[in-house]
Amino acid sequence: MTPQKRIFDLALASLLAAVLALPFALLLLVLLLREGRPIFYVAERMKAPGQPFRLWKLRTMTLAKADSGVSGGDKAARITPVGRFLRKTRLDEVPQLWNVLRGDMSFVGPRPPLRLYVERFPELYAQVLQSRPGITGLASLHYHAHEERLLARCASAEETDAVYSRRCVPWKARLDLIYQRHQTLCFDLALIYETGRRVLVRRLFK
Numbered sequence: 001m002t003p004q005k006r007i008f009d010l011a012l013a014s015l016l017a018a019v020l021a022l023p024f025a026l027l028l029l030v031l032l033l034r035e036g037r038p039i040f041y042v043a044e045r046m047k048a049p050g051q052p053f054r055l056w057k058l059r060t061m062t063l064a065k066a067d068s069g070v071s072g073g074d075k076a077a078r079i080t081p082v083g084r085f086l087r088k089t090r091l092d093e094v095p096q097l098w099n100v101l102r103g104d105m106s107f108v109g110p111r112p113p114l115r116l117y118v119e120r121f122p123e124l125y126a127q128v129l130q131s132r133p134g135i136t137g138l139a140s141l142h143y144h145a146h147e148e149r150l151l152a153r154c155a156s157a158e159e160t161d162a163v164y165s166r167r168c169v170p171w172k173a174r175l176d177l178i179y180q181r182h183q184t185l186c187f188d189l190a191l192i193y194e195t196g197r198r199v200l201v202r203r204l205f206k
Helices: 003-035 073-078 081-089 096-102 115-120 122-128 138-152 157-182 185-205
Strands: 040-048 051-058 106-108 134-136
Touching: 003 081, 003 096, 003 106, 003 185, 040 115, 051 096, 073 138, 073 157, 106 185, 115 122, 115 157, 122 157, 134 138, 134 185, 138 157, 138 185, 157 185
Parallel strands: 106 134
Antiparallel strands: 040 051
């Protein structure tokens, strides 16, 4: 990560944390009353091969004793009504501002992968994770909806894993590497703007 990108991340994360502090506190209170504890979902992700970190999100699913792998149709029934709203508006990702401040993530970059996929595709992720993982990115904008549709058809964890490995990982990596080759602060700003625009349109018209 370049010094300019890190300074931008720190400035924007600090600004958003200050602006969102009160509404986010109210949101946490609502979640506590509606869903109970735990409010947060904390899971291991990778910021580089051999470098795990703890990713923070708001919990959107009911608790399960054994929960691993990406989310597919096999987990759909566990998404709570509040969780659907949080996912639709991407409010579940607000806690990742903490990851940005810590330096685990950037605002723009590849979505942080699970360890099992980094270990399954070491050469691919050695390239992709030369960019710091991000809250949003080129692959998030242009492949996420298709990925959701693919995984929603999966009826088991095994099927979800197979579809994700075969059809999602390679395509997302291609887009992440395109971003990596063309990354600039202006490109980052354009991707952040487009992310905000899409979230707003989805909230207002869907």
